[in-house]
Every structure is written in structure tokens, then in C-alpha cells.
Amino acid sequence: MNSQKILTLALDVMGGDKGPSITIPSAIMAINELPNLHLILCGDEKIITTELALLNISPQTLNQHKQLSIFPTTEVVEMDEKPAYALRTKKNSSMRKALDLVQEGQAQACVSLGNTGALFSMAHFVLKTLPGVERPALISSLPTHDDDKHVFMLDLGANVFCDSHVLYQFGVMGSVMAQQVDGIDRPRIALLNMGEEAIKGSDHIKQAALELSENSDINYIGFIEGGDIFSNKADVIVCDGFVGNVALKTCEGVARLVFEKSKTLFKQNFLVKMLTFIVKPSLKKLFKSMNPDQYNGASLIGLRGIVVKSHGNANSSAFSLLLWKQLKKSIGKYLKK
Amino acid sequence: MNSQKILTLALDVMGGDKGPSITIPSAIMAINELPNLHLILCGDEKIITTELALLNISPQTLNQHKQLSIFPTTEVVEMDEKPAYALRTKKNSSMRKALDLVQEGQAQACVSLGNTGALFSMAHFVLKTLPGVERPALISSLPTHDDDKHVFMLDLGANVFCDSHVLYQFGVMGSVMAQQVDGIDRPRIALLNMGEEAIKGSDHIKQAALELSENSDINYIGFIEGGDIFSNKADVIVCDGFVGNVALKTCEGVARLVFEKSKTLFKQNFLVKMLTFIVKPSLKKLFKSMNPDQYNGASLIGLRGIVVKSHGNANSSAFSLLLWKQLKKSIGKYLKK
Numbered sequence: 001m002n003s004q005k006i007l008t009l010a011l012d013v014m015g016g017d018k019g020p021s022i023t024i025p026s027a028i029m030a031i032n033e034l035p036n037l038h039l040i041l042c043g044d045e046k047i048i049t050t051e052l053a054l055l056n057i058s059p060q061t062l063n064q065h066k067q068l069s070i071f072p073t074t075e076v077v078e079m080d081e082k083p084a085y086a087l088r089t090k091k092n093s094s095m096r097k098a099l100d101l102v103q104e105g106q107a108q109a110c111v112s113l114g115n116t117g118a119l120f121s122m123a124h125f126v127l128k129t130l131p132g133v134e135r136p137a138l139i140s141s142l143p144t145h146d147d148d149k150h151v152f153m154l155d156l157g158a159n160v161f162c163d164s165h166v167l168y169q170f171g172v173m174g175s176v177m178a179q180q181v182d183g184i185d186r187p188r189i190a191l192l193n194m195g196e197e198a199i200k201g202s203d204h205i206k207q208a209a210l211e212l213s214e215n216s217d218i219n220y221i222g223f224i225e226g227g228d229i230f231s232n233k234a235d236v237i238v239c240d241g242f243v244g245n246v247a248l249k250t251c252e253g254v255a256r257l258v259f260e261k262s263k264t265l266f267k268q269n270f271l272v273k274m275l276t277f278i279v280k281p282s283l284k285k286l287f288k289s290m291n292p293d294q295y296n297g298a299s300l301i302g303l304r305g306i307v308v309k310s311h312g313n314a315n316s317s318a319f320s321l322l323l324w325k326q327l328k329k330s331i332g333k334y335l336k337k
Numbered sequence: 338m339n340s341q342k343i344l345t346l347a348l349d350v351m352g353g354d355k356g357p358s359i360t361i362p363s364a365i366m367a368i369n370e371l372p373n374l375h376l377i378l379c380g381d382e383k384i385i386t387t388e389l390a391l392l393n394i395s396p397q398t399l400n401q402h403k404q405l406s407i408f409p410t411t412e413v414v415e416m417d418e419k420p421a422y423a424l425r426t427k428k429n430s431s432m433r434k435a436l437d438l439v440q441e442g443q444a445q446a447c448v449s450l451g452n453t454g455a456l457f458s459m460a461h462f463v464l465k466t467l468p469g470v471e472r473p474a475l476i477s478s479l480p481t482h483d484d485d486k487h488v489f490m491l492d493l494g495a496n497v498f499c500d501s502h503v504l505y506q507f508g509v510m511g512s513v514m515a516q517q518v519d520g521i522d523r524p525r526i527a528l529l530n531m532g533e534e535a536i537k538g539s540d541h542i543k544q545a546a547l548e549l550s551e552n553s554d555i556n557y558i559g560f561i562e563g564g565d566i567f568s569n570k571a572d573v574i575v576c577d578g579f580v581g582n583v584a585l586k587t588c589e590g591v592a593r594l595v596f597e598k599s600k601t602l603f604k605q606n607f608l609v610k611m612l613t614f615i616v617k618p619s620l621k622k623l624f625k626s627m628n629p630d631q632y633n634g635a636s637l638i639g640l641r642g643i644v645v646k647s648h649g650n651a652n653s654s655a656f657s658l659l660l661w662k663q664l665k666k667s668i669g670k671y672l673k674k
Binding site: 117144145157160192227228229245246247252253254255257 | 480
């Protein structure tokens, strides 16, 4: 018997731009990597069994499988569906059922690539927030100039607009996250703003700054600009969901732009082209470290349960990586105990 | 006699993180590059003459100089000064006087590296907006995947929050800018949002989308995400100043991150290190095209006069580049006539 504790995840296999054709192969990759991972595949049973058959997992094999089970659902939350509509009408959706399994204690966490707004609304409704938390936030980590350090950023798109008190709560939540996940004693908390000077920005940001600086449990270090997200000046960067979402996606856009431009340039130089076999591994390593897929996966925090959101357009390797790397990091205690 | 028209610019030499030690050498580089450029140096006379002396321009030479003159001022708008305070009390500042010269018709445009908020407030007060324009906006161009194309983005930080009608006006202003500067017949106008789907984002963004789509003179193409800023999907991207500022500075942060990481990586690979002399020119070319200094300089549009804002921390080559390249582009008609 393996002495490690089993981690059970409820997986919304219907979510994402490509749905089960991405989520099912990723799920299989993930259970192969992690023998203590048990996945409950929530979704259309027929589609799931067809996808599993393509991977040589028959219904018979599945019945005896220790790491896989199916939770059949009849509805799907579409990627462009209004969150309020999904919440009201899609009670038998793969997303909703995956969340219900967490709420009922049958799974320790839920993972979805689906509609962020709907996932946020449903998770908020099903799991409820922790005491003192008004709104859950989407949090993820980004690379910094220092290879050994990353920076947490929240909110990344769960809340369009956040008032000062919600931003303050995000600061507290981010601080706890950095303490628990990275073991930082007093994480440096910064507010994303248009400038570092105290006069900059909107009134609600200035008010949030005041509230954070008045809490002696929080190591609030002040405003930070977009250009310093990666400077390792802060451990946690707080902003509203609109700004966070734009900043995160802009990062990905720039990384892709640099990648494309460098490929073209290296092709233009004849000598470099000839030496591609030497340069290529270095370039690959660089872009791997910058690849948004590496940072795919954000957690919804502030809830009475763990919910992980993967990019809707994540490919299977990114999604699998998320399952067995990002999750291992954020809920590693289940795997190591 | 040179048949080209003379372009007179009022230069706020006191602005920026480093002030005259950057602006004066840049001014000299610029007039040497552009024989039809005349600069009025607004600032502390003693400091200006000292800086000019370092560049071998004596007061006697200056008296007879066809391209340079000094407009002595006694006050400086500090970088962290409140815009309202600067507007009320700094009537003899280099920034204010440079704007006054434009308003009085003595200069065709004003250039400053100073406090963006103060420049915006003063320019708004001194020059007034064009008919139908409520708020001026800070606009600049960014690179795209297509080397021959750039994208205009506004607002980049002049207005913290913009309601739907202001965003709509920015769309119209951006469309005119792309038509006039790039000669695009029907520029593609997009609103920066959290997603491309019509359900995403805040109410004022949805309302702005409606207003833009109802104007048949505007080729409104819908929402665009941060990741697509550089995809050449739009000619003009509209957002509020907070979001635009964060997105722009995040771009610069990512570009710096990639640059630093690539330097380290190329050093780590022994063979690549040995071949640096071959790889370096390609890398340099790449980062030159990505360097934020290349895109230094944004114009305040919507005013009855031309105001150009350079980064407060621009170095002299970036600032000089701005003077003789960015300006040549945006008000090139004065130089070519």
C-alpha cells in the first residue's frame, strides 16, 4: 500500500475551447505522473468513454480503475454564456457538478478550463466565501528576473471592478497565499498603479493603500507600476480583475511577439541559421521559461474549497502540467502527507 | 535659403527624472539632425547656459543661433507634484510657459518629459479641447507582429477613469489619427477588454461599444484582449488611462525580462558564448525593435495644439530620437512643406 494520501480532484472535462479532446488526454497524462491522484471526470458519459477508448481505456478497465471515475452530467456551460444564466439554468452541468463534489467533500478540489465568469459565479454560490471575504479572486504566479522567485498577482479577471475594501481583502488573501505556499514570513504586498508616487491613481486605490498600510500584519510596500511586475520588488501584486486580466494577457502577447520576431531574425542571419542547432536549445529554454502555458492555471481563492481555473485555450501539455505541477504546488500537502 | 518650412518647438527642458542634463544634449542632437527645427528652450536660464557651455555653445554663439533660443522661466513642476497644485501655482514654470508659447502661436508644438498629470491638466487648461472632445488623451504607437505595421493605443495614462462617452470619443480621435498619420482609409477600431465576447467587461465598456458601432464613420471591429494588442488585428486600441498605462508599462517590463533572461541564457551556453559575435547583432536588432525607448513619446490629442510627452526616465538618445523621429512622423507636414 502506498502511504501517501489520495488526492481526489473533480475535473470539468467539458470546459475549454477544445473540451474533452484536451481534458481527457491530459487527465490520463496526469494520473500516470501522479499515482496518488484520483480524478472524477465530470461530463457527458458517452463523449468521455469515446475519448477514453481512443486512449485504450475501455469501460471494463475503467470500472476497475483506481485513479479514474466518471460523474455523468447532461449540460455544458458554454464559453460565451452569461454567468448569471449559467448559474440559474445549468444545475446539471459538468462545471456545476464538479463544484458540488467539492462542496460535498467528495473531491478536495475542482479544476475547469471553462467560462471564467460562470465558474466564478457558480463557485461563489456553491462553495461560499471564507469569513471576512466579500469576493473570491483569481490568483496566479508570474516569473521574475530572479529565476528562483515568482510573484503572485490577483485579481486576474474574476471581478471586473473592485472597491477599496475588496482590494484590501485581496492584499490579505495574497499575503496568506505567499506565506503558505512559498513559506515567506512577511510577504511584500504592493498595489498595481499608474505610478509609484502616492498621488497617482484613483481614489479607491489610494484608500486601499491606506487600509493595507494600517494593518500591521501586512507588509504593505506601496504602489508598483506595470513595468515592475517582474522586478521581484513584491511577492504579491494586487489589482482589480479588469486590469489584472489585461496585464496578464498583455504579458503573453509580448512574449509571443518577442518569440516570433526572434525566430524571423535568427532565420535572416545566414551564419546564425547555420548554427541553429547550437542556438536553438538556449532559445527554447528561454521561451519555455516565458511561455504563458507554463503559468497556465490560476486558483480562485477566498472560497471554502479549492477551485483551479486553466486557460480556455490551454493545450493538453499545458493542462496536464497544470494538473500535476501547479496543483502539486498549491495543494501539495495532500500529496506529501 | 532652405525652402523647407521651419518647425518651432517649445521644449520644457526642466522636466523628467534627470532634467536639463538629458534634455539639453538631446536638443542639440535634434537640431543637428534637423536643419529646419527651431527649439525654444524653456527653463532656468543659468542651468541652460551651463549645460550649453558643456556642449561648446557659448552665450554669444546662442545669440546668433538660428535654431536655438532660451525662454527663461523661474519655476519647475516636480515629478510628484499634484496636478491641481501645479496648475494653480506654477504659472512661471518651464512646462506652463512651453504650453503658453503653443497657445500664443509662437511654437507649433510643445515637448515635455515632465509630470504627466500636471502636463495634462495644464495643457487642457491652456490649450482647451477641440469641439466635441471632453478629455484629451495620451496616444502612442506600439509594434505588431507585422514589421511594417504599428498599432495606436489610447488613453495611456492621461485619464484614470473614462466613462463610455469619453471612450467613444477616444475611438473617434484614434480613427482620425490613424487616417491622418498612417493614411489608412477606414482604420480598425477596437476596445480593450477582458475577453472578445460581447458579454465581457464593465457596463461602460459595453455602452462605448454600442456607441462606436452606431457611428457609420467608424470601422468598429469589437473587443480585443491584452494578448492581441500586437496581433495587427486593430489599427487603434481604446481603453481608459489606468488600463492603458498598466498595459504599456507591462509590455516594457516583459521586454526587459526577456532581454535579461536571454542574456543570461546565452552566457550559460559555452558554444553560444563563443559565437556571441555572430549572434549579438541579431539579438541587438531584436531588442532594438522591442526597446520601449523606441516607442518613447506619446502625444496628447484632442487639444487645440500639439503636445508631446516623453517618458520621465527616457535617456538622451531616446529623447533625441523622439524629437527628430516621432515628431517628424506626427507633425511631418511642417518639415516637408
